[in-house]
Amino acid sequence: MSPMVKLPLTIEHALLGLLYRRPLHGYQLHQELTEAHDLGLVWRLKEAQLYRLLGRLEEEGYMEATSEAQGTRPPRKVLSLTPTGEAAFLAWVRAPVHRGRELRLEFLAKLYFARQLGGETVRNLIEAQRQELQEALDDLTRQADRLRQTRIYDWLVLEFRIGQMRAMLAWLETCATALAFPPSPSGRGSG
Amino acid sequence: MSPMVKLPLTIEHALLGLLYRRPLHGYQLHQELTEAHDLGLVWRLKEAQLYRLLGRLEEEGYMEATSEAQGTRPPRKVLSLTPTGEAAFLAWVRAPVHRGRELRLEFLAKLYFARQLGGETVRNLIEAQRQELQEALDDLTRQADRLRQTRIYDWLVLEFRIGQMRAMLAWLETCATALAFPPSPSGRGSG
DNA sequence: TAAGCCTACTCATTCAGTGAGTACCCGCCT
DNA sequence: AGGCGGGTACTCACTGAATGAGTAGGCTTA
Secondary structure, three states: OOOOOOOOOHHHHHHHHHHHHOOEEHHHHHHHOOOOOOHHHHOOOOHHHHHHHHHHHHHOOOEEEEEEEEOOEEEEEEEEEOHHHHHHHHHHHHOOOOOHHHHHHHHHHHHHHHHHOOHHHHHHHHHHHHHHHHHHHHHHHHHHHHHOOOOHHHHHHHHHHHHHHHHHHHHHHHHHHHOOOOOOOOOOOOO | OOOOOOOOOHHHHHHHHHHHHOOEEHHHHHHHOOOOOOHHHHOOOOHHHHHHHHHHHHHOOOEEEEEEEEOOEEEEEEEEEOHHHHHHHHHHHHOOOOOHHHHHHHHHHHHHHHHHOOHHHHHHHHHHHHHHHHHHHHHHHHHHHHHOOOOHHHHHHHHHHHHHHHHHHHHHHHHHHHOOOOOOOOOOOOO
16 A cells, blocks of 8 residues: 555565575465574574565565465465565665675575576675775774774774774675585586 | 662773763763763763663662762762772673673773773773673584574675674774774773 | 474564654743 | 853653464375
8 A cells, every 4th residue: 555665675685586496385484494404504584574564665666575375275375575575675685785784684584585696686786885895994994093092992893893894805705706606516507 | 778689781880981081060961971082982872861870870879979069059969989889880891791792882881981990901801802792702613503504694694793793803903903003092091 | 203494474661862842941032 | 131052860652573373274295
């Protein structure tokens, strides 16, 4: 009813991403997110929370459900993306994050899905993220230089952030290298 | 009324820490936390949230208020720590955090207060934190080694965390060095 | 026949956090 | 004289996240 009132956030986008590959029903989604690998390694959702999100995403026009009767069993509610949902997901997955601290969850999720869209997408994402981080790092470095002699604590706080960012940049290089070669035949094609 | 039902968390402890130095009233607390340096660089609180926390901390016996009338003006409510509050703060400030991601806010806050308790406290805190991190790092490294060939994405996720931790360890060394010498005469003594 | 899992929710509640508002006093600027 | 800003101390209503527990029926396997 209230279509697209607000853009979905990280978790919601990842839900869209799971449906981009193929339609799933709620329980399957839940399972993917409670496993100890892939996306389940990055974040988890309790059932209640999942259904709340799913309800909202459907209500806002990003996904739609079709009830799939199967013999005597209770019917399954299969969710699939609408064109709007697909567009939202694709835009999200290609955009870098803006704060360093968003790498830990959001970027990791983007990377997961980008891999399924092929090497080109992965390379672009990594490069875009590298630039974002580099800018933020330069900015922080400039600030830190000003504080070095005067405010030791403030300087240490900035140094902490700088160290984290440097490590992220180095890790992006690792990603680029590790994913440069066909990322294992276990991926469901589309590489 | 309901004394010490639950332990305060990070933010609450930092509030205790500010009062450990000297009693303050709510408005002063708020100002310390909206400035762009020191603790205000690490986290902020809106007024409403601050008073909510303060109310709870008082109710649970960590701090107490004395109303300080001053002439024609409305009285100020000066907050100070109870022995319980002081003990809670001191225990908190000396304990390292257990998850890497808690360095970003909580450990930084601990470090801020530890500096005011003297070089000994700072050194101990840094060393304890170093050990915690090192253990977690070894653990992650072992896990990552197992995944390297089989699950490239899972491996990258762990590599990300490993990189962050290594950077934190390096940063702890920086702290140790930078704070080894009297941390500037601007500190209010006690160092 | 019971355990457990597939499937899909709902409900009540707790907790954090926010924007806005209320009150009153003081001193300064216009 | 009047208003603005800022010190001082809150309160209120609301949104939104998140969780634990509960409900419901069917199927499979030990």
